[in-house]
Amino acid sequence: MAFFDKVHEPAEVLDLADGRLMLSRATNGDKVAVANVGGDYHAINDRCPHLGCSLSKARLERTTLTCHCHGSQYDIRTGEMLRGPTKHGAAAYDVDVADGTVTIRPKAASAVA
Numbered sequence: 773m774a775f776f777d778k779v780h781e782p783a784e785v786l787d788l789a790d791g792r793l794m795l796s797r798a799t800n801g802d803k804v805a806v807a808n809v810g811g812d813y814h815a816i817n818d819r820c821p822h823l824g825c826s827l828s829k830a831r832l833e834r835t836t837l838t839c840h841c842h843g844s845q846y847d848i849r850t851g852e853m854l855r856g857p858t859k860h861g862a863a864a865y866d867v868d869v870a871d872g873t874v875t876i877r878p879k880a881a882s883a884v885a
């Protein structure tokens with residue numbers, strides 16, 4: 773039986789417990805791994821830049837995300853690569869919460885807006 777990961781609505785990010793991750797979607801349709809780090813929400817592209825594993829299944833320790841496939845590490849706040857085998861960082865997104873509404877946008881798009 774095929775297994776499909778549930779893509780949570782951005783609004784469900786508000787139910788995310790501290791230190792946990794979930795799979796959601798940005799305004800441009802990208803799948804993103806969203807984290808609650810001490811009440812602050814951060815998101816990076818869900819596709820690991822190494823070989824494409826889902827980063828929403830990664831291990832999160834404070835702001836360090838460790839891919840469960842081969843151990844590449846990223847800073848969930850910026851997408852910066854912290855450790856290989858990947859050679860690239862992951863795209864980061866802004867997570868805006870206002871009046872109970874959650875919006876997840878690519879950082880470049882929000883900078884222009």
Ligand code: FES
Pocket residue numbers: 820821822823824825839840841842843844857858
């Ligand atoms: S796919 Fe993530 S480290 Fe290899």
